[in-house]
Amino acid sequence: MREGPHRPRRGATTIEEVARAAGVSRQTVSNTLNAPQRVRPATLERVNAAIRELGYQPDQSARSLRSGARRTIGYLVPVDDPLDPNPLMAGFLEALVDAAGAAGQRVLLFRPGQGAADPVAAIDELVAARQVDGLVLADVLHEDVRIAHVARLGVPFVSFGRTGPGEPQSWVDIGNEAAMAEVVRHLAALGHRRIGYLGAAEELPWMAARRAGFLAEAQRLGLSAVATGAADAGAVATGAADAGAAGVGASGAAAEGSVVASVRALLRGPDRPTAVAAGSDLLALDVYEAVRAEGLVVGPGGVAVTGFHDTPLCRHLHPALTSVRLPLRAIATALVGRLLDRVRGEAAPGEGLELPTELVVRGSSGRTG
Template sequence: MSEAAARPRRGATTIEEVARAAGVSRQTVSNAINAPQKVRPETLARVTATVERLGYQPDQSARALRTGARRTLGYLAPVDDPFDPNPLMAGFLEALVDAAGAEGQRVLLFRPAPGTADPRPAIDELLAARQVDGLVLADVLTDDPRVAHVVRSGVPFAAFGRTGADRPQHWVDIDNAAATAEVAGHLADRGHRRVGFVGGAAALPWMADRREGFRAEADRRGLTVVEPARRGGAPGGAEADRAGAGVAAVRALLRGPGRPTAVAAGSDLLALDVYEAVRAEGLTVGRDVAVVGFHDTPLCRHLHPALTSVRLPLPAIAAGLVRLLLAQVRGERPPGGGLVLPAELIVRDSSG
């Protein structure tokens, strides 16, 4: 008989067989798996070796029925285009799965039904099925209806992004204002005196913080800040999100003798518009116009020149979310406020 044939099929061994092979009781095997601190070290070593040798896999469904714990966290995934996915959120998902796995947890992805925008029915369906112990939300807004719905449901949750002041402060976020203040200081240290800021939708709280942090530090350093004019002459309007509108707005900003010598963008995708606008005006990124992005997505390293950008600590964010969520699942009292993490400026050739 071959070695492969002799080896027990993974998951086919019962706990009783492990107990007999190890010369202990069924309860001792259970304690070794679920509460090893209750088992003497020499016994624990013998049971652990037997479990590995026989390929025993605990019945997770039975454990869930007995304890009520599913060891699964639900992640309400943002609606995205599979042919043009958001690289930041893809990186966040990788970090979340790793952080959950380190705690013995799985991540179950779900989202609203195709063609619908309201996530509440999908949340209700998942909770009714009792498939998860808690929820992770991302891209959270100040008065986010998802947060209000989850709070009413009573399910443990953790949010990537700050919840409103009247909501439970179960969130992890970066210090967006401090990050862009560092960008402004970096440009000032490079000798720039007139700088631009290109933001996305002004209603997004993280983008508002990035703009505010950049402007505050620029003012402190004596820099002049200019922004592209959008619909009605107001900076930061929705028109920048239309194809080509952002590039045209930045090109207008770069024309004339008073053009900025550096431009900070509120995201790496917006920085791509700046690259295109700079080149369309016959200028060179990094030499004539310094450019800085935000998020440090993989594309930054492949641009020419490579893009200076703010890197989010995605593993630390994910680990903080998992710890915060599991504390609630275990009935522990979570911290009174959210967790704010610093970001890191990664300097490359685009900022001179």
């Protein structure tokens, strides 16, 4: 009986066996694995065919000892509640592990010890142990102490989120303002002239950008618009005459300290918004609750609602939630690629990389089916 090309072998294949099968030197096999740009295309193809045929697996530990490379990326995991995890960052971690694996890397997760607030010590401990080749950081804040610290250490790093002026621009991010502007245009195209925005109470950079994008595009289009949050005094885009009154309502509701209450206040009165854009999918759930508490419906004939992140819950709501989808796999692949460029000593990029989002339209903003 004939055996397939990937027949099992009794012992581990050696690099010398690969070299003999391909008719090349041991060094050529090594170059194929570690520096393929040095090998002629025809030879590269022949060696890779022998590797596949023989099932050769390089000894990663030996390679690491010789090169000093750990082939491991450190990811400083944002603090989260294991009983109520952030679905966006869980999806990002999945994408990051896949992207690292495709590049022959592993991902080592770490964070400060329980009860510790300063991430610098955790970074120092990992760097001192020489366990990783570089770091991936996420949830980057203004004047983020992590960015400043790893930059001073000279550790290769990339960030999911923008770094500040004067800091290495090794970041990948989405255009939060542009994404929310697209939401506003979508609502305007459906005929909405009075729209609201619900954002988080904290002025996180990405949430602040979404709010700014919402207000700026609403003003450009001449819409009546108001932005609010659980502890927000309200911010009004004065593109239309009735925007001021909506802003007063938002301010009063915010004082109640309830997200749902603040949205309910927006929905009362003759000049209520006919659409509400939320800064996240979880905040959109509060909008759904507020709309129904006011005796209204979400979607056609009621209040249009949109979210942000396109987490799995969007498809399971009734009606399904229109949301902004982040290109998590493209973000992760770009981060890993940029980090490995830094690890190899290649020049750091002069600017960050902004990737486009996609507005996924579902029933909550008017489309049925």
